[in-house]
Amino acid sequence: MRVILKTDVESVGRAGDVKDVARGFARNYLLARDLAIEATPSAIAWYEKGAERRKKTLEKRLGEAKSVCEKVSSVKLSFSRQVGEGDKLFGSVGKSDIQKSLKASGYDIDKDAIQLPAPIKEVGDFDVELRLAPDAAAKIKVSVVARR
Numbered sequence: 001m002r003v004i005l006k007t008d009v010e011s012v013g014r015a016g017d018v019k020d021v022a023r024g025f026a027r028n029y030l031l032a033r034d035l036a037i038e039a040t041p042s043a044i045a046w047y048e049k050g051a052e053r054r055k056k057t058l059e060k061r062l063g064e065a066k067s068v069c070e071k072v073s074s075v076k077l078s079f080s081r082q083v084g085e086g087d088k089l090f091g092s093v094g095k096s097d098i099q100k101s102l103k104a105s106g107y108d109i110d111k112d113a114i115q116l117p118a119p120i121k122e123v124g125d126f127d128v129e130l131r132l133a134p135d136a137a138a139k140i141k142v143s144v145v146a147r148r
Contacts, residue, residue: 001026002039004047008134009035016054018044065136068107072130073138077101083123083146092119093144098128102140120144 001023008014009030012021018039021030030036037043077098081089095114102109115129115137123146131137 003030003036004039004043005030005036007035014134015058016047016051062133062135065132068109069130069132069136069138072102072107072109072140075102075105075107076141076143077105078143078145080145080147081123083148087123087146089121089123089144092121093142094119098142 002018002020003026005013005015005017005019012030013019019036026036026038031038037047079093079097079101081091081093083089095111095116098114098116099109099111109130109132113130113132115131120126120142123144126142126144127139128142129137129139
């Protein structure tokens with residue numbers, strides 16, 4: 001099934017791309033979540049009319065994301081968590097903890113932009129990537145300190 005992506009979808013394509021995808025994937029995921037529209041001839045013509053406007057908007061967002069990346073890359077976050085034997089945390093430091101701490105620092109970052117494969121469950125220093133746009137990413141330092 002041919003679809004026009006309305007937003008960037010990881011491992012599928014970027015907004016505005018016309019892609020051939022499996023019918024079930026299109027129906028149950030892309031169309032259901034309003035991430036794409038079916039690529040009929042009239043839909044393609046309609047989408048091409050607004051291409052220039054979307055391109056300008058995308059460039060503006062990318063510029064804003066890159067400026068935020070430059071500012072946020074100097075941020076160092078520190079979390080104090082209770083530990084047990086072997087410096088194992090009783091809890092963890094997850095995306096929501098990082099997001100709240102960034103918000104307290106003055107940066108309103110979306111939770112989905114925080115690239116953390118699994119919650120941090122150890123004491124130490126970690127580099128966490130923030131992907132604000134496909135071409136704009138920054139790394140921040142996250143330090144987890146033991147509290148006994």
